[in-house]
Amino acid sequence: MTVTAAMVKELREKTGAGMMDCKKALAETNGDMEAAIDWLRAKGIAKADKKSGRTAAEGLIGITGSDNKAVVVEINSETDFVARNEAFQDLVRGVAEVAMGTDGSVEAVAAANYPATGKSVQDTVTDAVATIGENINLRRSAMLSVDDGVVASYIHNGVADGLGRLGVLVALKSTGDKAALNAIGRQVAMHVAATNPLAVRAEEVDAAVAERERNVFIEQSRESGKPDNIIEKMVEGRMRKFFEEVALLSQAFVINPDLTVAAAVKEAEATVGAPIEVVGMVRLMLGEGVEKEAGDFAAEVAAAAKG
CATH class of the missing domain: 1.10.286.20 (GTP Cyclohydrolase I; Chain A, domain 1)
Structure with a gap:
């Protein structure tokens, strides 16, 4: 049987699944609409895609890294409850680990292979939607690295190791002692978490x-x-x-407001044993920029009561 555009459109409207998935479902079921719906449900596609329009502004920020390289990822869910789910936490950790093998861009991370499933990160996240029962998406990711130095990190409102609601990376270039360098780097990362600077230097704004x-x-x-x-x-x-x-370097350092961040970093050079250059920073706050829907609680209860 020939699958027509009208049939694909009808199935898409009934299930919320993607166009290509609807076309494949109809082809697999010889154009039987009800069987195609069941096919999509069995694959978890209809359930996942029906939820894709719901606002996902909760979730977790995940960070992982080595001395001179680190990544931060944001995976969103609809509720904070899911962020406490061990399966979801494992997913965020896993995606962060996979991101270490990419250039850190969200496109590269989404397309990368997720070893635990043998699928792409994007397909693994989509499968998690059907399993966990909420809209989940990989929203942002970033990587910082230095040839010689450290990429320090800080997680605020942490729920587990490397997971929280706000994540910061700060890259410091230096030939000095790595432990001392990481210590000042973490302090600067905490400062970035608190003040949210627009750039490292004024000329970079x-x-x-x-x-x-x-x-x-x-x-x-x-x-x-x-x-x-x-x-x-x-x-x-x-x-x-x-x-x-x-600009980060000209701000008053939150840990010692008598110094600018630049002056605090300069002062730390005595402990580190070499010059220090702040070469980059990344700050991701969970749900930042996501427009949350103003829900009508009474309407939600009424809808739930109707099943």
Whole structure:
């Protein structure tokens, strides 16, 4: 029997499964709609994909690494309850370990082989949706590495070793003592967790972000009624302050506010025994940027009661 586009569309609407999965299901069942639905359910595809539209803003951040290389991944779930599930925690750990063998991009991690299943990470995550019963997705990942030095890490609100709600990596380049270097690196990572800097250095702040701030300062300064040359000086002063506040190295160090982060790192060189350069940072907060749906609790209860 020929599988038509209309049949694929109907099955997709009934199950929420992907177009190619629907086409395959119909081909496997000789176009029998009910049998195709059962085929998708048996494969776990319909159950998984039906949940794919539900907001997943909970879950876990996972970090793993060696001395000079580390990765951080974010895998989301719908509820915090799932984040306490051992199977889910094992999945996050496993994906982080797989990520170590990639360039750290989410595309590369998703396509990488997951040894425990023999499938890709993406397919393994999709299978977990059907098993765990919630929408789960690999949302973000990143890697930092240095030729000589350490990549220090910090997990905030940890639920298990290397797992929590906020993860930070800080890459330090140095030929000095690795243990001492990791100690100052962890302190800087804790600082990054607390202050969320936009970049390591002022010149690395995104140009579009800086321009937007400059335009706001110009408009605010114009309200003063002062001449353009004075306004220009006012704006430059405010931009200097802006960069001091958002660039990691110029921020007041949370562990010792009498020092900037740059000064604290410089001071640590005496213990490390060599110059230290902060070459990178990554900060992932769970659910950051995900727009959570405002749920109607009464409606949810009513829907659950109807089955």
